[in-house]
Amino acid sequence: MNPKTSLVFALTLTALLASACHSPADSTTDTAADPAVANPSADPGAGLTVSDAWIREAPPAMQAMGGFVTLHNPADQDIHCDSVSGTAFARAEFHRSVHEDGMSRMLPVEELVVPAHGTLALQPGGYHIMLYGWSQPLAAGDRTTLTISCGDQQVSAEFTVRSALQ
Amino acid sequence: MANAQANAKRNAILFLVGTIAVLAGLLLAMFTGEKQAGAIRAGTVLKHPRALQPFTLTDMNGAPYTLESMKGHWTLLFPGFTFCPDVCPTTLGMLRQVYAQLGDSADDVQMLFLSVDPQRDTPEKMRQYVQYFDPRFFAATTAEPELQRVAQMLGVAYVKVPGSQDGNYTMDHSAALVLLNPQGQIAAYFTPPHQVDALVHDLKQLTAP
Numbered sequence: 001m002n003p004k005t006s007l008v009f010a011l012t013l014t015a016l017l018a019s020a021c022h023s024p025a026d027s028t029t030d031t032a033a034d035p036a037v038a039n040p041s042a043d044p045g046a047g048l049t050v051s052d053a054w055i056r057e058a059p060p061a062m063q064a065m066g067g068f069v070t071l072h073n074p075a076d077q078d079i080h081c082d083s084v085s086g087t088a089f090a091r092a093e094f095h096r097s098v099h100e101d102g103m104s105r106m107l108p109v110e111e112l113v114v115p116a117h118g119t120l121a122l123q124p125g126g127y128h129i130m131l132y133g134w135s136q137p138l139a140a141g142d143r144t145t146l147t148i149s150c151g152d153q154q155v156s157a158e159f160t161v162r163s164a165l166q
Numbered sequence: 167m168a169n170a171q172a173n174a175k176r177n178a179i180l181f182l183v184g185t186i187a188v189l190a191g192l193l194l195a196m197f198t199g200e201k202q203a204g205a206i207r208a209g210t211v212l213k214h215p216r217a218l219q220p221f222t223l224t225d226m227n228g229a230p231y232t233l234e235s236m237k238g239h240w241t242l243l244f245p246g247f248t249f250c251p252d253v254c255p256t257t258l259g260m261l262r263q264v265y266a267q268l269g270d271s272a273d274d275v276q277m278l279f280l281s282v283d284p285q286r287d288t289p290e291k292m293r294q295y296v297q298y299f300d301p302r303f304f305a306a307t308t309a310e311p312e313l314q315r316v317a318q319m320l321g322v323a324y325v326k327v328p329g330s331q332d333g334n335y336t337m338d339h340s341a342a343l344v345l346l347n348p349q350g351q352i353a354a355y356f357t358p359p360h361q362v363d364a365l366v367h368d369l370k371q372l373t374a375p
Contacts, residue, residue, distance in 0.1 A: 056251075060294035062255075064251035066255070091331075093330060095252070103338050105327075105338045106250070106251075108329075128251070165262060
């Protein structure tokens with residue numbers, strides 16, 4: 001018996017068991033099974049829609065805010081989103097928080113993939129929009145528009161600022 | 167054909183060995199966990215609390231924070247940095263709920279935010295940041311190389327990662343919370359995903375007089 005193979009197998013099984021015990025923060029789901037879809041009657045030719053768009057209020061001294069949104073793709077093809085911007089911010093980027101090897105990491109994300117007939121949820125602890133350089137302080141209750149670019153289509157949505165004390 | 171059969175047999179043996187290894191590990195973890203810490207839900211309790219060497223940090227009021235500062239009460243230490251837009255506010259928001267539910271027990275446990283980004287996190291910034299979440303929260307850090315030495319003693323790892331633009335950077339850091347006992351020794355670690363109920367339960371149990 002090859003001990004290396006055996007070890008790899010045991011580790012794989014452990015990882016599978018461990019992942020079965022976790023509830024991942026970011027998820028892609030089947031639209032048909034998701035009651036939170038913004039526009040369930042969208043026809044197959046329709047474009048990307050969004051729901052639950054919000055920005056977490058920045059505590060004092062913080063120089064970056066997190067934006068969160070759920071993207072819905074009613075089309076037959078995956079939609080690839082590669083940039084995001086807002087007039088209230090100097091810069092906005094897609095990022096992903098991950099926990100691996102006991103470490104919290106924030107990884108830059110080149111593009112988000114919203115699966116055909118599915119959703120992609122950006123939420124705390126997973127995919128998020130990192131917002132820098134706001135022109136005016138934003139407090140809970142304020143609203144600001146962000147535009148997400150996905151190839152030849154763009155979707156703009158009003159994001160509501162929510163308190164970080166939740 | 168014989169080869170395929172041999173492979174299938176080998177795979178079956180590997181599956182069995184792997185499964186036994188994993189189950190043995192899980193049973194051992196459950197058994198030793200129970201023996202050491204009663205019914206702890208989220209934490210890993212050290213069988214022998216680990217002592218720290220003396221150190222000096224600077225707290226959020228600009229005053230020295232030393233090993234002596236940790237004595238006489240429990241300390242729940244969370245490593246992070248104020249520039250962090252997602253994980254740190256999520257964790258501090260979670261800890262705010264933990265403290266709200268701890269009730270009187272919260273008086274015996276000081277939440278210490280250890281900034282791993284002394285280059286950007288001044289005492290004033292740290293104070294404004296943590297007190298937004300709970301006025302009882304405390305913070306400290308120190309310049310390198312002392313920070314690295316203190317973090318290493320605590321079992322906290324961190325590394326600076328260049329960002330998308332020049333001069334911009336982010337920090338990867340340990341996700342675990344560290345619980346220190348009133349002697350200033352490491353008593354337990356809590357690893358994510360953090361659950362408010364489990365943490366409240368464990369902290370109450372571990373810090374009970």
